[in-house]
Amino acid sequence: MENIKVISYGMGVVGGFIAKFLLEKEGIEIVGAVDVAKDKIGKDIGEVLDLKRKVGIKISQNIESALQETKADIAVHTTSSFLKDTYPQIASILKQGVNVVSTCEELSYPYVSEPELARKLDALAKKHDATVLGTGINPGFLMDTLVITLTSACEKVEKINVTRVMNAGTRRVPFQKKIGAGLTIEEFQKKISEKHITGHVGLEQSISMIASALAWKLDKIIVQSAEPVIAKKTVESKDIRVDAGKVAGLKQKAKGIMKNREVINLDFQAYVGAEEEYDSVTIKGVPSINQKIQPCVHGDTGTVAVVVNAIPRVINAPAGLYTMKDLPVPSATPEDLRKYLRSA
Amino acid sequence: MENIKVISYGMGVVGGFIAKFLLEKEGIEIVGAVDVAKDKIGKDIGEVLDLKRKVGIKISQNIESALQETKADIAVHTTSSFLKDTYPQIASILKQGVNVVSTCEELSYPYVSEPELARKLDALAKKHDATVLGTGINPGFLMDTLVITLTSACEKVEKINVTRVMNAGTRRVPFQKKIGAGLTIEEFQKKISEKHITGHVGLEQSISMIASALAWKLDKIIVQSAEPVIAKKTVESKDIRVDAGKVAGLKQKAKGIMKNREVINLDFQAYVGAEEEYDSVTIKGVPSINQKIQPCVHGDTGTVAVVVNAIPRVINAPAGLYTMKDLPVPSATPEDLRKYLRSA
Numbered sequence: 001m002e003n004i005k006v007i008s009y010g011m012g013v014v015g016g017f018i019a020k021f022l023l024e025k026e027g028i029e030i031v032g033a034v035d036v037a038k039d040k041i042g043k044d045i046g047e048v049l050d051l052k053r054k055v056g057i058k059i060s061q062n063i064e065s066a067l068q069e070t071k072a073d074i075a076v077h078t079t080s081s082f083l084k085d086t087y088p089q090i091a092s093i094l095k096q097g098v099n100v101v102s103t104c105e106e107l108s109y110p111y112v113s114e115p116e117l118a119r120k121l122d123a124l125a126k127k128h129d130a131t132v133l134g135t136g137i138n139p140g141f142l143m144d145t146l147v148i149t150l151t152s153a154c155e156k157v158e159k160i161n162v163t164r165v166m167n168a169g170t171r172r173v174p175f176q177k178k179i180g181a182g183l184t185i186e187e188f189q190k191k192i193s194e195k196h197i198t199g200h201v202g203l204e205q206s207i208s209m210i211a212s213a214l215a216w217k218l219d220k221i222i223v224q225s226a227e228p229v230i231a232k233k234t235v236e237s238k239d240i241r242v243d244a245g246k247v248a249g250l251k252q253k254a255k256g257i258m259k260n261r262e263v264i265n266l267d268f269q270a271y272v273g274a275e276e277e278y279d280s281v282t283i284k285g286v287p288s289i290n291q292k293i294q295p296c297v298h299g300d301t302g303t304v305a306v307v308v309n310a311i312p313r314v315i316n317a318p319a320g321l322y323t324m325k326d327l328p329v330p331s332a333t334p335e336d337l338r339k340y341l342r343s344a
Numbered sequence: 345m346e347n348i349k350v351i352s353y354g355m356g357v358v359g360g361f362i363a364k365f366l367l368e369k370e371g372i373e374i375v376g377a378v379d380v381a382k383d384k385i386g387k388d389i390g391e392v393l394d395l396k397r398k399v400g401i402k403i404s405q406n407i408e409s410a411l412q413e414t415k416a417d418i419a420v421h422t423t424s425s426f427l428k429d430t431y432p433q434i435a436s437i438l439k440q441g442v443n444v445v446s447t448c449e450e451l452s453y454p455y456v457s458e459p460e461l462a463r464k465l466d467a468l469a470k471k472h473d474a475t476v477l478g479t480g481i482n483p484g485f486l487m488d489t490l491v492i493t494l495t496s497a498c499e500k501v502e503k504i505n506v507t508r509v510m511n512a513g514t515r516r517v518p519f520q521k522k523i524g525a526g527l528t529i530e531e532f533q534k535k536i537s538e539k540h541i542t543g544h545v546g547l548e549q550s551i552s553m554i555a556s557a558l559a560w561k562l563d564k565i566i567v568q569s570a571e572p573v574i575a576k577k578t579v580e581s582k583d584i585r586v587d588a589g590k591v592a593g594l595k596q597k598a599k600g601i602m603k604n605r606e607v608i609n610l611d612f613q614a615y616v617g618a619e620e621e622y623d624s625v626t627i628k629g630v631p632s633i634n635q636k637i638q639p640c641v642h643g644d645t646g647t648v649a650v651v652v653n654a655i656p657r658v659i660n661a662p663a664g665l666y667t668m669k670d671l672p673v674p675s676a677t678p679e680d681l682r683k684y685l686r687s688a
Binding site for chain 2: 021137141142145146149150151153154155156157213214216285286289290292293294295297298301302304305306309324326327329331332333335336339340
């Protein structure tokens with residue numbers, strides 16, 4: 001059987017991590033790459049990824065030319081968090097009958113913020129016999145798929161609390177900037193109001209996916225603005241120093257409300273100096289379940305894993321738009337990726 | 345839409361728990377019940393379940409008459425751990441085109457110990473347009489489905505360790521007897537050799553399901569015999585007292601070996617006086633994942649939950665034999681059970 005052929009659409013930080021991993025992975029090969037950045041177009045992906053070798057694949061400016069030159073099975077798409085921005089890109093892939101797995105956060109459960117685009121993507125995918133899935137470590141796994149899975153051991157579910165606490169001191173610099181580490185409170189608030197800091201994108205999607213799995217009709221979802229976490233003492237790590245009184249990062253909460261009760265609470269915290277890093281799920285129900293992953297799952301590594309592990313599942317799935325909860329139980333794919341294809 | 349109609353096949357301890365829960369549950373009704381015990385046949389299930397009310401359903405001696413009298417959508421089957429014993433029972437249900445969810449431990453992943461019976465069940469199910477699934481809290485969830493799900497956050501998986509530790513002092517008396525609590529060591533060994541104590545049935549199935557999900561070809565699976573856990577001091581709980589030096593319960597290990605390496609280790613412990621009760625999954629890989637559910641999930645409640653939550657998924661699935669890893673991500677079903685049917 002031939003290798004799975006993939007187009008890498010988006011060669012930013014996450015797209016780069018995924019591409020590097022795919023280049024090492026058995027059973028799959030990158031046959032095309034796309035990015036809009038002027039300093040990347042036309043370059044070999046080996047150069048862009050700092051691999052010290054040429055891969056033989058040049059970065060195209062647009063997906064159409066990449067699709068015309070190759071016969072891809074799937075595109076790994078990593079350009080933006082918002083479906084309004086990514087819809088035309090994803091649509092153009094689907095129109096060629098090519099499957100898509102995307103890290104677009106809104107696509108992980110698009111029926112809430114973009115129901116019309118979700119409907120159109122599903123129709124396009126079915127028309128052109130392709131499958132599309134939005135996923136990643138979060139949204140896509142830690143605050144939704146894993147939570148849903150854990151509820152399956154419960155006869156009754158009254159309330160779900162999910163917390164993710166990350167020590168940003170151990171993460172890459174762009175992530176630290178994204179959460180405002182090192183800023184004054186005023187600078188942080190300005191960046192929030194100007195939407196240069198957006199907080200975590202995906203809380204609304206994760207709550208909606210959990211509620212849909214449980215057949216809960218929520219009255220509303222409240223996504224609070226990201227708030228600064230202030231460093232109580234000066235903290236220093238590999239790449240960053242945050243003085244006491246400055247912003248160490250952010251925290252953000254979201255709630256799903258049903259019949260005047262908070263039934264789903266998500267609590268996201270990412271700041272330099274967090275002493276305990278964990279992902280926890282607490283289900284109040286029959287039985288109650290207290291689950292904790294400690295330390296928390298690394299965001300970038302986890303996203304590479306969840307996305308690549310989804311590739312054979314997306315190829316195996318019938319045509320249409322899916323979310324993680326609709327596909328078979330996810331798993332790692334430590335062997336040759338072709339072994340996970342249904343035809344294998 | 346009419347209620348989902350279920351036949352309760354097996355009115356022992358677990359079947360009784362499930363039936364009680366189903367009688368309270370919206371969207372489903374028990375339309376028939378089967379058991380071979382002479383003291384149950386002909387009695388109303390309300391009487392057998394100590395409900396202090398009649399339900400209007402009498403316990404039949406055989407499944408054929410129960411199936412003839414009703415038009416069931418699914419049978420919940422809870423008679424035995426071994427597929428050799430349950431095969432004719434399950435086959436007779438499938439032949440009527442009725443779906444089956446069973447707690448038969450070997451059926452949770454039947455391709456290893458009973459590949460021929462698995463093949464026949466799949467063929468029968470497809471011929472009669474029915475679906476069959478073996479599940480429960482363990483095997484079915486804690487030591488397999490949940491483990492597989494957690495691996496999906498990993499790029500690489502080297503080794504998996506799963507541990508379940510239960511304090512049998514808080515469980516029902518039949519469970520305490522099943523694990524040998526209160527026996528002398530000699531009595532325990534005698535019961536093991538006479539197969540009155542079997543240990544946990546399902547370790548081989550859980551290992552096989554994990555390996556299959558990861559496309560790992562194991563060289564062998566070693567299931568050790570159950571060993572007694574000896575009480576170091578006298579322990580006493582609600583229903584039982586175990587003197588120091590006597591058997592408090594049992595522990596049992598199983599290993600999956602690939603290329604001379606232990607790649608999957610399951611460790612099951614159930615004894616009176618266990619101070620810490622938990623379910624843990626440790627994945628050595630990229631990233632490594634350390635997960636713990638504390639306290640452990642209660643076995644009976646968890647099995648009721650996993651089985652009932654599987655009912656709509658089994659009805660929704662195409663015809664054939666499935667294991668948990670093949671079906672969509674499992675979830676709780678806290679609302680009317682019909683809301684989880686695809687047609688709903």
